[in-house]
Structure formats: C-alpha cells, structure tokens
Amino acid sequence: MTGAVPRRRFRLAPYIALASRAMAREATYRFDVFGSVASVLVRLYLLKMVWTALYAHNVSPSELPLHAIITYSAVALLMGLVMDIDQTRALHDRLHDGSIVTDFLKPISVPLGFFADGTGEVLFHAALIVPSLILALLFVHIDVPSAATVVVFALSFILGYLVGFWINFILNCSAFWTLEVSGVQLIVTWLTDLLGGEIIPLVIFPVVLQKIVFVLPFAAMFSTPLLIYVGVIPPAGWPAALGVQLAWALGLGGLATLLWRAGARRIVVQGG
Amino acid sequence: MMPSRIGRMLRVYREYWRINILTTLEYRANFLVWFGFTFIYHGSALAALWIMLTRFPSMNGWDFRQMAFLYALWMVAHALHNTFFSSVGDVPDHIRDGEFDRLLVRPLDTLFQTIATPGQVFPDELILALVTFVAACIYSGVHVDPVFVVFVPLIAIGGALIDLALNLAISTTAVWFVRVDALRWIVVQLEQEFTRYPLGIYSRAVRILLTFICPFAFINYYPATYFLGKTDGALGLPPIVGLLTPAIGIVFVALAYVFWRFGLDRYQSVGH
Numbered sequence: 406m407t408g409a410v411p412r413r414r415f416r417l418a419p420y421i422a423l424a425s426r427a428m429a430r431e432a433t434y435r436f437d438v439f440g441s442v443a444s445v446l447v448r449l450y451l452l453k454m455v456w457t458a459l460y461a462h463n464v465s466p467s468e469l470p471l472h473a474i475i476t477y478s479a480v481a482l483l484m485g486l487v488m489d490i491d492q493t494r495a496l497h498d499r500l501h502d503g504s505i506v507t508d509f510l511k512p513i514s515v516p517l518g519f520f521a522d523g524t525g526e527v528l529f530h531a532a533l534i535v536p537s538l539i540l541a542l543l544f545v546h547i548d549v550p551s552a553a554t555v556v557v558f559a560l561s562f563i564l565g566y567l568v569g570f571w572i573n574f575i576l577n578c579s580a581f582w583t584l585e586v587s588g589v590q591l592i593v594t595w596l597t598d599l600l601g602g603e604i605i606p607l608v609i610f611p612v613v614l615q616k617i618v619f620v621l622p623f624a625a626m627f628s629t630p631l632l633i634y635v636g637v638i639p640p641a642g643w644p645a646a647l648g649v650q651l652a653w654a655l656g657l658g659g660l661a662t663l664l665w666r667a668g669a670r671r672i673v674v675q676g677g
Numbered sequence: 678m679m680p681s682r683i684g685r686m687l688r689v690y691r692e693y694w695r696i697n698i699l700t701t702l703e704y705r706a707n708f709l710v711w712f713g714f715t716f717i718y719h720g721s722a723l724a725a726l727w728i729m730l731t732r733f734p735s736m737n738g739w740d741f742r743q744m745a746f747l748y749a750l751w752m753v754a755h756a757l758h759n760t761f762f763s764s765v766g767d768v769p770d771h772i773r774d775g776e777f778d779r780l781l782v783r784p785l786d787t788l789f790q791t792i793a794t795p796g797q798v799f800p801d802e803l804i805l806a807l808v809t810f811v812a813a814c815i816y817s818g819v820h821v822d823p824v825f826v827v828f829v830p831l832i833a834i835g836g837a838l839i840d841l842a843l844n845l846a847i848s849t850t851a852v853w854f855v856r857v858d859a860l861r862w863i864v865v866q867l868e869q870e871f872t873r874y875p876l877g878i879y880s881r882a883v884r885i886l887l888t889f890i891c892p893f894a895f896i897n898y899y900p901a902t903y904f905l906g907k908t909d910g911a912l913g914l915p916p917i918v919g920l921l922t923p924a925i926g927i928v929f930v931a932l933a934y935v936f937w938r939f940g941l942d943r944y945q946s947v948g949h
Binding site: 439440443444447448450451454455457458459460463466591595604605609610614 | 713714717718721724725728729731732733734735736737738858859862863866867870871874875877878879880883
C-alpha cells in the first residue's frame with residue numbers, strides 16, 4: 406500500500422498539531438495527577454527502605470554505594486513517568502475498531518503521526534517530573550553529577566525513549582495479525598521493569614544474568630542513561646554506550662518499518 | 678436469614694461459576710495470554726527478590742528461602758481473593774456507568790450480586806499459587822506440624838478476607854467520590870509490593886499502618902514470622918499474633934460491610 410502512494414514533500418506542521426492535540430486530550434481526561442505523583446513517591450519510599458535494609462546488613466558493592474543506588478532509583482522512577490507510557494496504544498486501538506483506515510487517507514506518514522501523538526502525550530506527562538522531584542527531595546537525597554554528565558544523560562535518555570517507542574510500536578503492530586495484544590503488552594511492561602534495570606540496577610545482577618540482560622534492547626531504555634547518571638559508565642565509556650543505544654534505535658526502527666509495511670498491505674478490518 | 682434464601686443464593690452462585698468456566702473455555706487464547714501474564718507477574722517478582730538476595734544475602738535477617746515463603750503465603754491469599762472476590766473492585770466502574778442501579782432493584786443482597794456477577798474468572802492463579810506455596814514450603818524448610826496444617830488454610834482465607842475488606846472499603850468510597858483510582862492504586866501498592874519484604878525494614882508509621890489500618894502484614898509477615906521462628910517482631914508483638922489472621926480478616930470484613938451498608942444508604946445514582 407505505501408509503495409503506491411506518491412512521495413509528498415515533508416511538512417512538520419501536521420505533526421506539531423497532532424502532538425499538541427494529544428497534550429490537550431491528556432489534560433482533559435485519562436490523566437490523574439495525584440495518582441501518578443503518589444505512585445512515584447510510594448515506590449521511591451519502598452525502594453529507599455529496601456536498599457537501606459540490604460546495605461545495612463551486607464557488604465556494599467564498591468561501584469554503587471547506598472547514596473548512588475537511591476539516586477539511581479529516584480531518577481529511574483522519574484524517567485518511568487515518561488517511559489512507562491505506551492505511546493502507540495492508539496495504533497492498537499485504531500486497528501481494533503477499524504478507524505485506522507481513515508488514517509491511511511490522511512496526507513501524512515501514519516507511523517510518524519503516531520510518533521507525534523505519542524510524544525505529545527509523553528511531554529504532558531513529563532510535566533509531572535517537576536512536582537514529583539520536589540516532593541521526592543523531601544525524603545531522599547539525589548546526587549547531582551557534573552554538567553557534562555547531565556547533558557550526556559539527557560542524550561542517552563532520548564535514545565532510550567526512541568528504543569522504548571519502537572518496542573511499543575512493534576508490539577502494537579502485532580495487532581495487524583492477532584488483534585489482541587493487551588495481555589502481551591502487560592507482560593512486556595513487567596519484563597522491561599526488571600530486565601531494563603528500572604527496579605534493580607543491572608550491574609548488581611548475578612554475573613551470568615548480566616551477560617544476557619546487557620545484550621537485550623531493554624538495557625538501552627533505562628539502564629544506560631541511569632548508569633551514565635550515577636557514574637558507573639565513566640566518560641571514556643560514553644561513546645560506546647550511546648553507540649549501542651543508537652544501534653538499537655535504528656535496528657528496531659528498521660524492523661518496525663518492515664512490520665508496518667507488511668501489516669499495512671494485509672490490513673483486515675473486523676466488522677463494520 | 679431463611680434457609681430457602683440461602684439455598685437460592687447457593688444456586689445462583691453455582692450458576693455463576695458454571696458461566697465463568699464456560700466463558701473461559703470459549704476464549705481460550707485470551708485465557709492463555711492472561712495465564713502467561715499471571716505467571717510472569719509472580720515470576721518476575723520472585724526473580725527480583727532472588728537477584729537482590731543473591732547480591733545481598735540477608736534482608737533484616739531474612740534470606741531468600743524465607744522471603745520465598747513470605748511471598749508464597751501472600752500469593753495464596755491474594756489468589757484466593759482474586760478468584761472469589763475480585764469483582765468487588767468493579768463497583769466504582771458500575772457506579773460510574775449506571776450499571777450499579779440494576780443490582781439495587783433486584784431481590785438479592787447487593788454485595789452478593791456484586792460478588793456473583795459473572796466475569797471471566799478461572800482458578801488458574803489459585804492453582805499456580807498453591808503449587809508455588811508447596812514448593813516454597815519444601816524450599817524454605819519451614820517446620821510443618823499440626824498447627825501449620827490447621828492454621829495455614831485459615832490464614833490464607835483470613836488474608837483473602839483482609840484483601841476483600843480493603844477492596845470493599847475503597848469501592849464504597851466511590852459512592853461519594855466517583856473516581857477512586859488513585860486511592861485504590863496506593864492501597865494496591867501497599868498490598869502487593871510492601872508485603873514482599875519483612876515489615877521491619879519500614880519506618881514505624883508504615884509498620885503501624887500495615888498492622889492496624891490496612892493490616893496487610895497479617896496476610897503473610899506475622900504468620901511467616903511465627904512459622905519460620907523469626908524473632909524480628911516489627912512492633913514488639915509476640916510471634917503468636919501470626920495466628921490471629923483469620924480473626925482479623927473476619928473483623929475487617931465486618932467493619933467494611935458496615936461501611937458498605939452505610940454507603941448504600943447514602944447512594945445517589947450518577948443519573949443516566
């Protein structure tokens with residue numbers, strides 16, 4: 406299907422409009438400020454208590470002292486406000502109810518449209534980082550690294566966001582074939598939390614497991630930016646770390662494009 | 678209550694389970710996905726504990742074997758609740774969409790109808806929980822004596838009742854506040870995540886909260902402390918309080934039921 410459509414000149418305006426519409430939609434419903442902020446604080450309290458207890462009774466790892474691991478958890482939870490959103494859920498929903506056909510009629514790239522929509526949603530949620538951070542600082546101390554580290558962390562965070570976007574996109578693309586992915590989506594969320602290093606830093610996994618989790622794409626979502634932030638990945642390791650993230654973002658993006666083309670060609674709309 | 682009325686309720690309840698099982702058999706693929714979800718949810722929770730306690734062998738004096746028993750005890754009570762009472766959590770949705778009004782005009786107790794409204798429930802999580810529990814008993818080397826055999830089923834039921842009581846109390850608040858998602862979310866965190874760790878790691882206020890207000894510590898922590906012969910009674914309570922779970926379950930369900938009746942008397946439909 407995409408092959409038959411003549412190439413149009415790329416215009417940014419429609420995507421900005423889609424993103425701002427998504428922000429407006431989030432502001433009016435589906436959005437629970439109190440619930441989201443409270444969730445971060447409750448989980449942060451829990452992780453602080455868990456790590457404090459574990460560090461109190463055991464030999465602590467030299468590369469990650471207690472204050473570093475609490476910083477890690479706090480930054481991970483704040484990142485989760487943005488990363489744990491399934492930005493391409495709309496793709497699944499529109500495949501499910503058939504409204505995807507009208508998207509194909511629009512003079513835009515449909516995947517980019519979903520990206521713009523998802524980014525709008527995510528930017529709105531990103532606004533929650535500020536109040537969550539202020540409240541979090543009331544009961545935990547968060548280390549602040551050098552300006553250079555913060556810049557590289559931000560870059561790595563954006564690459565991680567892209568990797569997460571493509572993983573979600575690929576999963577939601579599977580609705581072209583199965584039409585039911587909600588359970589699968591939840592399974593992947595739980596796996597990402599654990600295998601991406603959102604809850605437990607991957608560097609304290611048993612060595613055998615580290616060999617596996619560090620080659621999975623989930624590590625590129627949470628673990629890499631976080632390890633840069635807390636200094637476990639030193640400046641000398643930054644180019645390689647960002648390079649791996651970039652490779653995942655491009656590779657998964659390519660896979661997603663292939664799946665999208667294959668799916669769009671065989672689109673079946675249920676019912677009417 | 679007259680015997681004929683109880684007989685009628687039992688007939689309705691039997692019919693409920695017949696429909697549930699028939700529905701589940703109809704949607705086999707869905708069932709498999711949800712079973713996979715349940716399996717991965719508990720599997721990743723246990724894996725996270727295992728990873729933490731491989732790196733740090735002790736948490737407040739508890740090792741992984743004992744924490745596996747702690748988790749499995751919670752899992753049985755939680756699965757019992759999910760299998761038999763989870764529809765109580767749907768009340769706020771039914772109030773919002775007006776569906777609840779239909780239950781009020783029928784000639785059977787409203788709470789009974791809520792519990793006996795067919796959904797898609799299957800005892801898969803309960804079976805998984807029982808298997809996990811037996812495995813955890815063997816693995817942890819807990820001392821199985823007549824007290825254990827008599828009390829564990831009662832404690833599991835008591836734990837499920839504690840879950841039910843809090844679930845019902847939150848659902849009842851929907852009579853006044855149409856949206857109760859944030860409150861439910863916090864209580865779910867307390868029930869599902871805070872119960873994974875020994876109570877002693879928390880600050881005093883949280884220990885009191887989990888013992889007397891949302892008594893989730895009685896689902897697994899206090900009984901596990903008693904059965905494993907631990908001496909870290911978090912609030913200085915004697916270990917024998919671990920056998921009080923059934924009584925606490927009954928008292929809390931009774932209190933929640935009184936609150937529920939109070940709420941029903943003040944219920945005003947959202948109007949449709």
